[in-house]
Amino acid sequence: MVKVNRARSTAPPDGGWGWMIVLGCFLVTICTRAVTRCISIFFVEFQTYFTQDYAQTAWIHSIVDCMTMLCAPLGSVVSNHLSCQVGIMLGGLLASTGLILGSFATSLKHLYLTLGVVTGLGFALCYSPAIAMVGKYFSRRKALAYGIAMSGSGIGTFVLAPVVQLLIEQFSWRGALLILGGFVLNLCVCGALMRPITLKEDHTTPEQNHVCRTQTRDFKRVSPCSTLTNEWVQTCLCCSLQQEYSFLLMSDFVVLAVSVLFMAYGCSPLFVYLVPYALSVGVSHQQAAFLMSILGVIDIIGNITFGWLTDRRCLKNYRYVCYLFAVGLDGLCYLCLPMLQSLPLLVPFSCTFGYFDGAYVTLIPVVTAEVVGTTSLSSALGVVYFLHAVPYLVSPPIAGWLVDATGSYTAAFLLCGFSMIFSSVLLGFARLVKKMRKTQLRFLAKESDPKLQLWTNGSVAYSVARELDQKDGESAAIAAPGYNPT
Numbered sequence: 001m002v003k004v005n006r007a008r009s010t011a012p013p014d015g016g017w018g019w020m021i022v023l024g025c026f027l028v029t030i031c032t033r034a035v036t037r038c039i040s041i042f043f044v045e046f047q048t049y050f051t052q053d054y055a056q057t058a059w060i061h062s063i064v065d066c067m068t069m070l071c072a073p074l075g076s077v078v079s080n081h082l083s084c085q086v087g088i089m090l091g092g093l094l095a096s097t098g099l100i101l102g103s104f105a106t107s108l109k110h111l112y113l114t115l116g117v118v119t120g121l122g123f124a125l126c127y128s129p130a131i132a133m134v135g136k137y138f139s140r141r142k143a144l145a146y147g148i149a150m151s152g153s154g155i156g157t158f159v160l161a162p163v164v165q166l167l168i169e170q171f172s173w174r175g176a177l178l179i180l181g182g183f184v185l186n187l188c189v190c191g192a193l194m195r196p197i198t199l200k201e202d203h204t205t206p207e208q209n210h211v212c213r214t215q216t217r218d219f220k221r222v223s224p225c226s227t228l229t230n231e232w233v234q235t236c237l238c239c240s241l242q243q244e245y246s247f248l249l250m251s252d253f254v255v256l257a258v259s260v261l262f263m264a265y266g267c268s269p270l271f272v273y274l275v276p277y278a279l280s281v282g283v284s285h286q287q288a289a290f291l292m293s294i295l296g297v298i299d300i301i302g303n304i305t306f307g308w309l310t311d312r313r314c315l316k317n318y319r320y321v322c323y324l325f326a327v328g329l330d331g332l333c334y335l336c337l338p339m340l341q342s343l344p345l346l347v348p349f350s351c352t353f354g355y356f357d358g359a360y361v362t363l364i365p366v367v368t369a370e371v372v373g374t375t376s377l378s379s380a381l382g383v384v385y386f387l388h389a390v391p392y393l394v395s396p397p398i399a400g401w402l403v404d405a406t407g408s409y410t411a412a413f414l415l416c417g418f419s420m421i422f423s424s425v426l427l428g429f430a431r432l433v434k435k436m437r438k439t440q441l442r443f444l445a446k447e448s449d450p451k452l453q454l455w456t457n458g459s460v461a462y463s464v465a466r467e468l469d470q471k472d473g474e475s476a477a478i479a480a481p482g483y484n485p486t
Helices: 018-050 054-070 072-081 084-102 107-135 143-150 152-184 186-193 208-222 225-242 251-267 269-282 285-309 314-338 345-372 378-408 412-448 449-454 459-473
Strands: none
Touching: 018 054, 018 084, 018 107, 018 152, 018 186, 054 072, 054 107, 054 378, 072 084, 072 107, 072 345, 072 378, 084 143, 084 152, 084 186, 107 143, 107 152, 107 186, 143 152, 143 285, 143 345, 152 186, 152 285, 208 285, 208 345, 251 314, 251 345, 251 378, 251 412, 269 285, 269 345, 269 378, 269 412, 285 314, 285 345, 314 345, 314 412, 345 378, 378 412
C-alpha cells in the first residue's frame, strides 16, 4: 500500500506550500469551470453537424454542470478515504477521457454520455476536494486565498474562449475537443501539488479511531469467518461515513443548505438570458456580447478584491455578513434589471452584478468552513455544491417558460431576484436568532447565582459562554465581564 506523505502542522500555515495549493486550485477551476463554460462555444457546430435545434444541444452543457455539482459529495468521499491527490488525478483522467471520446461521437446521445456524464463526473472528483484543500492551508488569509483560487473560472473563460474558437476554425470541433482533452490532463499535475496536511483539529477524536482499529483487530482475531468480517467492515465503514457527515444534523448547516438552494436558483439564469434580454431592448449583438465580457472580467475583480477586503482586520469577523450583503445586492440588481433598457444603463448593471457575483462565490467556502469547521470542510463543500445541481438544471428552463408565457423577461428576473434576497434574509434571520439565544443564555448563567458570580469574578458566565462559542467555532474572548486573558 502506498503511503501518502503528510505535512504536519498544529495550525494552518497561511503561506509556504499553501500558495502552491492556491495555484493548483486556480488551475483546477480553469480546467473544470472555465472549460465547462467554453463547451457552449461548440453548440453552433453541434447544431450544424447533427442537424439538431438549440434545445437538444443545450442539454450537453446542463448535464456537465449538473454532474459536476451532483457528484461533488462523491469527490469528497474519494479524497477523504484515499487522498486529495488520488481523487483529483482520477478525476483528471476521467474528464480527459470524456472529452477525447466525445471527439469521436456520431450522435448527440454519444455526447450526452461522454462529454456530459463522464467529463462531468471527472470534474466532480476534482472541484470540491481542491477547494477544500485551500481551507486547510489558510486561516488568517483564507478569503484572499479563495479569491485568487476561484478567479480561475473567470480568467480561464476570458483566455480559453477565443482559443477554443480558433481551434474549432483550424481543426473542426472534433480536433478542438481532442486538444481540450489533452489540456484537461493538466488536472493530474494539479493533483500532484495537493500535499495533504494534518492539523491539530484533525485529531480531536483520536480515541474513537483507536477504538475502531482495536475492535477491528479483535473481531478478526476472534472470528475468522470472512462473511462476518466483511459485515463488520461494512458496519465500520457506515460508522465512519456517519461521523464524516455528522454536520448534516447541525441546524446551522441545514439553514445554509436551504439558502444555497434559493441562491443557486437565482444566480444561474442571468448568464443564459442577459444577451437575449439586451437584444430585446434594442442593443446590438456586438454590444450584448460586450456586456457578457464585462460581467466576466468584473467577476474576476470581485473574486480577488472582495477576498482581500474580507481578510482585513476590520472585516475578518464579519465575513458571514459580507456574504449576505453580496447575495442580497445581486438580488436587488435583478429587481432593477427590467427597468434598464439601454446600453448605458446595462453596463453599470453588469459591473455591479459581476462584482458581487464574484464576491459571494469566493465566500461560499469561507462561510461553509465557519459553520462546520475545517475538518469536515471537504465533505460539507461536496454537499453544498451538490445542492447547486438541481437549481442549475431547472432554473433556466423555468425562466424560459416564464418568458414564453408572459412575453417579457420581467417575471423571470423578479423571481430570480426575490429568490436571492430570500436566501440572504434567511441566513441573516438565522444568525440573528442564534445571537439572541447566546445572549440570553449568557445572561441567565450570570444571573442564576449572584453570590457564586461574586466569588468567581464572573467565571461561571465566562465558562458557559465559552462552551457556547466553542460550539459555534467563534472566539470567546469577550464572553463575560471580568475575564482577563492574561
